[in-house]
Amino acid sequence: MISITKTVERYQKRVQDLGSNHKRNDDSQQSKDEIYGLARKIEHLEISKRKMLGEGLDASSIEELQQLENQLNRSLTKIRAKKYQLLREEMEKLKEKEKKLTEENKMLMEKFEMGRRGIIARTSSSTTSEEVDIDDNEMEVVTDLFIGPPETRHSKKFPPPN
Incomplete structure (x- = not known):
């Protein structure tokens, strides 16, 4: 009985192995067919690409051309349409940016004018606006470099006191 059971088990195992081998062969054949189909497709695409580039047109008929x-x-036509669409979008973005920058420039000019009026208003309390205009135009700043202790410093413009 034990030997019959072992024989049946060996038989079943062998049948399973043969079935899996057959399945592997089917899968292998299917893969080969897929590879062959893809290779033909790639070859066709390569030929089409070469024709689009103007190569290999000698054997083409007038209808194919x-x-x-x-x-x-x-x-x-599609490429140009996409190009013009992108250019229009870019122009719209640039127009928006120009509008924002113009508004910002206007705001900064207003702030500048307000600050300038504030300075004139503060200085006009001690001087007249005519004096401020004169002072703005005639303002002179000494930018000479002095070297040495305060009592011995001399400028090129001013000779040392005698």
């Missing part, structure tokens, strides 16, 4: 020309014209 006309179809190729129509396809290229459709492609060019």
Whole structure:
């Protein structure tokens, strides 16, 4: 009985192994067919690409060349449409940016004018506005470099006191 059971087990195991081998062969054949189909597709795409680049047109018929020309014209139309769309979008962005910068410039000019009026108002309490205009135009600042202790410093403009 034990030997019959072992024989049956060996038989079942062998049948499973054969079934899995058959399945592997089917999978392998399916993979080979897929690879062959993909290789043909790649070859066809390469030929089509070369024709689009103007290569290998010697064997093409007038009808094929006309179809190729129509396809290229459709492609060019799509490319140009996309290009113009992107250019319009870029122009809109730049117009928005220009508008924001113009508003910012206007705001900064207003702040500048307010600050300038504030300075004139503060100085006009001690002087007249005419004096401020004169002072602004005639303001002179000494930018000479002095070297040495305060009592021995001399400027090139002013000779040392005698």
